[in-house]
Amino acid sequence: MNKYFPGIGRIEYRPDAGPEDTLVFRHYNPGETVHGRSMEEWLRFSVCYFNTFRYLGSDDYYGDRAHQRAWEDGSRTLDNYKRRMLAAFEFCHKLGVKYYSVSDRDMAPEGENFDETNTYLEEMVTLAADLQRQTGIKPLYYSADLFTHPRYMNGAGANPDAHVFAYACAQVKRSLEAAKRLGADNFVFFNPRDGYQSLLQRQIFRDMSHMAQLYRMAAQYKDKIGFKGQLLIQPKPSDPRRHQYESDAMSTMHMLRYFGLDTQYKLYIKPAFSRLLGRPYEHDVNVAAAFNMLGCVDASGNYPEVHGTSDLCAKNVADATFIMKCILEQGGLQDGGFTLGGRVRRESVEPRDLFHGHILAMDTFARALRNAARMISDGCFAHSIQQRYISYKSGLGEHVEKSSSSLEECEDYVRRNGEPQHQSSRHEHFNNMFNYYVYPPRQ
Structure with missing residues (x-):
């Protein structure tokens, strides 16, 4: 096991490795x-x-x-x-x-x-x-x-x-x-x-x-x-x-x-x-x-x-x-x-x-x-996602989730509640949260 890649040993995990140490793992630690x-x-x-x-x-x-x-x-x-x-x-x-x-x-x-x-x-x-x-x-x-x-x-x-x-x-x-x-x-x-x-x-x-x-x-x-x-x-x-x-x-x-x-x-x-x-x-x-x-x-x-x-x-x-x-x-x-x-x-x-x-x-x-x-x-992402889908937790939304709704029920709901309110997708909020984990702030 040392014929075709001479001079290279087993690749080790070294989290303190410098920028030019590119034959070591800085992040992959198999047993972690x-x-x-x-x-x-x-x-x-x-x-x-x-x-x-x-x-x-x-x-x-x-x-x-x-x-x-x-x-x-x-x-x-x-x-x-x-x-x-x-x-x-x-x-x-x-x-x-x-x-x-x-x-x-x-x-x-x-x-x-x-x-x-x-x-x-x-x-x-x-x-x-x-x-x-x-x-x-x-x-x-x-x-x-x-x-x-x-x-x-x-x-x-x-x-x-x-x-x-x-x-x-x-x-x-x-x-x-x-x-x-x-x-x-x-x-x-x-x-x-x-x-x-x-x-x-x-x-x-x-x-x-x-x-x-x-x-x-x-x-x-x-x-x-x-x-x-x-x-x-x-x-x-x-x-x-x-x-x-x-x-x-x-x-x-x-x-x-x-x-x-x-x-x-x-x-x-x-x-x-x-x-x-x-x-x-x-x-x-x-x-x-x-x-x-x-x-x-x-x-x-x-x-x-x-x-x-x-x-x-x-x-x-x-x-x-x-x-x-x-x-x-x-x-x-x-x-x-x-x-x-x-x-x-x-x-x-x-x-x-x-x-x-x-x-x-x-x-x-x-x-x-x-x-x-x-x-x-x-749990921050899970909470934010749940908030986006909160309307499916009860009432008509719950019936939709359980496949027990009908077109007639949906029409009755619209007659009672009128035009839906605009809801923000909060796209930038989710991207901001994502970046927090990918690029964590300095401690």
């Missing part, structure tokens, strides 16, 4: 009790295998690979995948993170045919299982990559070609088996290709019913093999090239509810995607939590200076505080957690920059956890 649990229990950080170890500083339009890694030769050989995995476990061990998040194609390359691909995967799963036994590190989630290979250019579960659909199902089957063997806490579906580019060539309901059938078969096979992990779906917002069927939390939950799958699946939310839809960072997290459908959260950020980018290391404490307030209010993420899904910048070419980026994100969410715990413990 916050709101009744340790930081480590609340946050359950996981290293994103893809963005940490497969992104090599390339630019889609303007540049080739910029990151040179001792473990990475850029090939699709098993030897290269093995070195990458050894580097990943060394990184997690030194960072003090007990989880990683990975897909089948992160772990092993495609072969010449289906059988060869699965032989490669089996060999790499065996290596991962051995490394897990040595380190105690395990997957927070496992996933099947149903979008990278050209066969999925028209989608996977929603592909108009039944042959491609069958291939996706077979790949999910093998991935569920690997997830069980590795003891993954969750299994994630991420389907950025499943949508339409033109409605002239698609039948929307048919596509979505096919996706639902894949989800139904996956849930059945999960039970058949005794895999105990939670099934998750990650919504992805539409981009100019394609409209995804699972573009946000609400549309994904509606599809699951319609096809009777909402008791078997939850959502893996990437808050940074909300910004791409022009919504607040915390929007989809709160929507999923409101319906008890929030399973995991991606702890990444998007910055205004990089238009459309949502895979950068989180640094905005205010954004993270919104998320942690929601997580604490729902009692945590159970077997879920936070995937450190941010990439380092293309210009950040040293291996130690990977540590800097992950420490930045972990400290950001640790500060946010403390902020949110103070907000909830003080």
Whole structure:
């Protein structure tokens, strides 16, 4: 565990560290009790295998690979995948993170045919299982990559070609088996290709019913093999090239509810995607939590200076505080957690920059956890919210809350009480309170 990151030891918690001490945690203290649990229990950080170890500083339009890694030769050989995995476990061990998040194609390359691909995967799963036994590190989630290979250019579960659909199902089957063997806490579906580019060539309901059938078969096979992990779906917002069927939390939950799958699946939310839809960072997290459908959260950020980018290391404490307030209010993420899904910048070419980026994100969410715990413990927010909804505590409002009102009752109420009084939203008051916890006054 000291081959690929020499000179870097286990990252320690040092709250007194100076501004240039960026290989220590200033805020993330795993054993510290916050709101009744340790930081480590609340946050359950996981290293994103893809963005940490497969992104090599390339630019889609303007540049080739910029990151040179001792473990990475850029090939699709098993030897290269093995070195990458050894580097990943060394990184997690030194960072003090007990989880990683990975897909089948992160772990092993495609072969010449289906059988060869699965032989490669089996060999790499065996290596991962051995490394897990040595380190105690395990997957927070496992996933099947149903979008990278050209066969999925028209989608996977929603592909108009039944042959491609069958291939996706077979790949999910093998991935569920690997997830069980590795003891993954969750299994994630991420389907950025499943949508339409033109409605002239698609039948929307048919596509979505096919996706639902894949989800139904996956849930059945999960039970058949005794895999105990939670099934998750990650919504992805539409981009100019394609409209995804699972573009946000609400549309994904509606599809699951319609096809009777909402008791078997939850959502893996990437808050940074909300910004791409022009919504607040915390929007989809709160929507999923409101319906008890929030399973995991991606702890990444998007910055205004990089238009459309949502895979950068989180640094905005205010954004993270919104998320942690929601997580604490729902009692945590159970077997879920936070995937450190941010990439380092293309210009950040040293291996130690990977540590800097992950420490930045972990400290950001640790500060946010403390902020949110103070907000909830003080009760000020809860009191102010209750005051906004005070009219639902009695009379007509109470009937509305209990679903026992009628249109006739509402009309009678208006006839008796006339025009409603204007009520301030007190928007500035709530923002002022929020800033008090994010940026506390000097003592």
